[in-house]
Amino acid sequence: MSQTDxxxxxxxxxxxxxxxxxxxxxxxFRQSLLSVIGLAIAVFLITMALLAPWLLPYxxxxxxxxxxxxxxxxxxxxxxxxxxxxxxxILTLVxxxxxxxxxxxxxxxxxxxIIGGTLGVIAGWVGGWIDEVIMRITDxxxxxxxxxxxxxxxxxxxxxxxxxxxxxxxxWWPTYARLVRAEVAAxxxxxxxxxxxxxxxxxMRLIGRHVLPNIVTPVVVxxxxxxxxxxxxxxxxxxxxxxxxxPTPEWGTMLAEARNYMPQYWWTAIFPxxxxxxxxxxxxLLGDGxxxxxxxxxxx
Amino acid sequence: MLWYVIxxxxxxxxxxxxxxxxxxxxxxxxxxxxxxxxxxxxxxPEVIASVAAEFGLDKPIPxxxxxxxxxxxxxxxxxxxFSRRPVIDDLAEFVPATLELVIAALLIAVIVGIPLGLLxxxxxxxxxxxxxxTVSLGAIAMPRFFLGLLLQLAxxxxxxxxxxxxxxxxxxxxxxxxxxxxTVDAILIGDWHALGLALxxxxxxxxxxxLSPLATILRMMRASTIEVLQQDYILTERALGIxxxxxxxxxxxxxxxxxxxxxxxxxVSWLLGGTVLVETIFDxxxxxxxxxxxxxxQDFMPVIGVTLVIAMIYLVTSxxxxxxxxxxxxxxxxx
Numbered sequence: 001m002s003q004t005d006x007x008x009x010x011x012x013x014x015x016x017x018x019x020x021x022x023x024x025x026x027x028x029f030r031q032s033l034l035s036v037i038g039l040a041i042a043v044f045l046i047t048m049a050l051l052a053p054w055l056l057p058y059x060x061x062x063x064x065x066x067x068x069x070x071x072x073x074x075x076x077x078x079x080x081x082x083x084x085x086x087x088x089x090i091l092t093l094v095x096x097x098x099x100x101x102x103x104x105x106x107x108x109x110x111x112x113x114i115i116g117g118t119l120g121v122i123a124g125w126v127g128g129w130i131d132e133v134i135m136r137i138t139d140x141x142x143x144x145x146x147x148x149x150x151x152x153x154x155x156x157x158x159x160x161x162x163x164x165x166x167x168x169x170x171x172w173w174p175t176y177a178r179l180v181r182a183e184v185a186a187x188x189x190x191x192x193x194x195x196x197x198x199x200x201x202x203x204m205r206l207i208g209r210h211v212l213p214n215i216v217t218p219v220v221v222x223x224x225x226x227x228x229x230x231x232x233x234x235x236x237x238x239x240x241x242x243x244x245x246x247p248t249p250e251w252g253t254m255l256a257e258a259r260n261y262m263p264q265y266w267w268t269a270i271f272p273x274x275x276x277x278x279x280x281x282x283x284x285l286l287g288d289g290x291x292x293x294x295x296x297x298x299x300x
Numbered sequence: 301m302l303w304y305v306i307x308x309x310x311x312x313x314x315x316x317x318x319x320x321x322x323x324x325x326x327x328x329x330x331x332x333x334x335x336x337x338x339x340x341x342x343x344x345p346e347v348i349a350s351v352a353a354e355f356g357l358d359k360p361i362p363x364x365x366x367x368x369x370x371x372x373x374x375x376x377x378x379x380x381x382f383s384r385r386p387v388i389d390d391l392a393e394f395v396p397a398t399l400e401l402v403i404a405a406l407l408i409a410v411i412v413g414i415p416l417g418l419l420x421x422x423x424x425x426x427x428x429x430x431x432x433x434t435v436s437l438g439a440i441a442m443p444r445f446f447l448g449l450l451l452q453l454a455x456x457x458x459x460x461x462x463x464x465x466x467x468x469x470x471x472x473x474x475x476x477x478x479x480x481x482x483t484v485d486a487i488l489i490g491d492w493h494a495l496g497l498a499l500x501x502x503x504x505x506x507x508x509x510x511l512s513p514l515a516t517i518l519r520m521m522r523a524s525t526i527e528v529l530q531q532d533y534i535l536t537e538r539a540l541g542i543x544x545x546x547x548x549x550x551x552x553x554x555x556x557x558x559x560x561x562x563x564x565x566x567x568v569s570w571l572l573g574g575t576v577l578v579e580t581i582f583d584x585x586x587x588x589x590x591x592x593x594x595x596x597x598q599d600f601m602p603v604i605g606v607t608l609v610i611a612m613i614y615l616v617t618s619x620x621x622x623x624x625x626x627x628x629x630x631x632x633x634x635x
Contacts, residue, residue, distance in 0.1 A: 034434070034437065136318065137322070139315075140322050143614055144319070144322075144607055144610070145569060145573020145576075146573060147573045147577070148573055148576060148595075148607060148610070151576070151595045152327070155598060156327075228441065232443055235443060236443070236577055239577060240592050240596075255445065255446060258449075262453060263458065266453060269446075273443065273446035273449065273450070274446075277438075277441055277442055280442075284437060284441050
């Protein structure tokens with residue numbers, strides 16, 4: 001310590017150590033080709049979703065315009081991905097669909113994180129019967145297959161993007177409650193938390209400043225992996241006919257409709273299906289990469 | 301050991317009880333008008349009232365729950381609003397179909413996934429390892445319904461090798477019901493023609509359902525094998541000159557499989573939920589298709605029934621997995 005103290009003031013030392021750690025993390029992430037591919041696809045999809053209004057080749061199609069004369073055209077220069085049964089441009093629908101999928105996927109995970117995280121912190125920190133009650137409800141909800149639960153709730157609430165988001169969130173928060181509770185309960189016993197408490201630090205500050213920053217890593221890794229699976233669940237609901245209402249284009253719904261026109265009009269299925277696949281893949285790869293960077297111990 | 305099993309099985313009961321409360325609450329407290337849907341769009345208020353009375357839906361929710369619960373214990377799982385058939389009869393018909401599909405998918409996943417994972421671990425960082433890792437990442441991200449559609453497109457429509465959908469040809473009679481599993485029943489009565497037909501219909505849906513668990517089992521098996529191979533005792537065995545294949549099959553496999561087993565157990569629940577999509581795309585007459593139709597019609601008795609059956613299968617599976625765990629690894633103590 002004394003040796004470095006001579007050359008650098010403490011604050012600079014900490015800063016350079018942090019910079020070095022960050023550089024190493026970026027290096028580790030870039031080392032993994034798959035994570036970079038995941039990041040690239042995710043950035044591409046997010047950009048596409050954000051810029052969608054300016055990218056759509058046939059903007060009218062996303063608000064329900066139909067053109068029966070142009071139905072079922074195979075992919076061509078005018079329609080890169082072909083057209084569907086009512087002559088809508090599939091590229092347009094796929095681009096716009098990215099908004100629905102990404103928006104709902106990210107929103108679901110954020111809401112689940114807020115609800116599950118709060119309940120998890122309460123359960124893990126307070127303990128006792130409150131912990132018991134929260135965790136038993138969590139366990140029960142986790143025994144119900146998420147797809148069936150989400151379908152049942154979404155069907156009862158009716159169609160619409162927000163109802164779908166609520167339905168999926170109901171199935172998703174328990175996993176975060178469980179994860180956060182376990183992490184909080186473990187950190188609560190750590191020396192540094194006990195020491196701060198002995199020093200008279202209040203509970204809110206203890207949780208906010210000492211516990212939460214130390215549990216961020218596993219939660220962020222899980223959240224980034226989960227965005228992909230949430231997108232998959234959104235598409236699954238669309239596929240079984242529950243979820244977003246037409247004419248709003250949604251990838252799963254498009255695929256369900258395309259089923260009726262196989263095999264002649266294969267392009268109506270291949271492109272939305274590939275879009276779902278790529279979106280899920282991107283967030284899976286991204287999550288895997290983040291885990292390697294943030295939590296090298298679990299590296300496989 | 302026996303006590304442990306009995307205690308674990310008894311613990312399933314309060315869980316199921318809690319589950320009935322939650323599912324019942326979800327079914328009844330959410331907005332939605334199941335009675336109106338069942339009575340039809342043109343029903344008069346009198347008809348709606350009589351439908352509500354017929355199914356006991358005019359009573360307060362706690363009373364409805366109590367009636368449901370007491371019925372459940374007597375084998376009366378309620379009546380479907382639409383088919384007007386007892387839910388328990390529907391389940392008896394559809395559960396074997398789903399189980400047949402899930403077990404077939406799990407068998408494919410285990411039989412292919414475990415050896416491939418082992419191979420990837422032995423040839424760590426080799427071409428085969430990279431190839432399987434990349435493919436399995438893709439497989440996990442692949443939507444089951446899209447995969448099902450692609451399989452149909454390739455093997456049923458383009459190549460015409462396998463049937464497009466269904467569980468058995470419509471024009472033929474399935475084998476006489478003994479277990480409800482067409483494949484098992486066909487073998488039991490020795491009807492090889494029916495067995496062939498049943499397997500042909502089973503192939504594509506089972507494949508579509510198996511890919512994701514296969515990839516997960518493969519990755520898990522690879523990771524746990526690598527971990528086991530780094531243990532000191534393996535090094536000692538190498539130093540003692542024990543042939544590699546004996547080290548692998550006698551000392552590594554057993555330990556590596558035990559970690560993978562937990563994942564397989566967890567996957568049973570996932571598969572039971574995941575059949576919904578595969579059954580939809582392949583018109584497979586199981587509980588997935590049944591519950592989808594029930595959910596779309598807000599017909600909640602079947603939904604509650606399906607949920608309970610799935611939860612029961614899941615809970616029993618986790619007991620079995622824990623027991624197998626103890627058999628494979630004597631260090632695991634059942635308590």
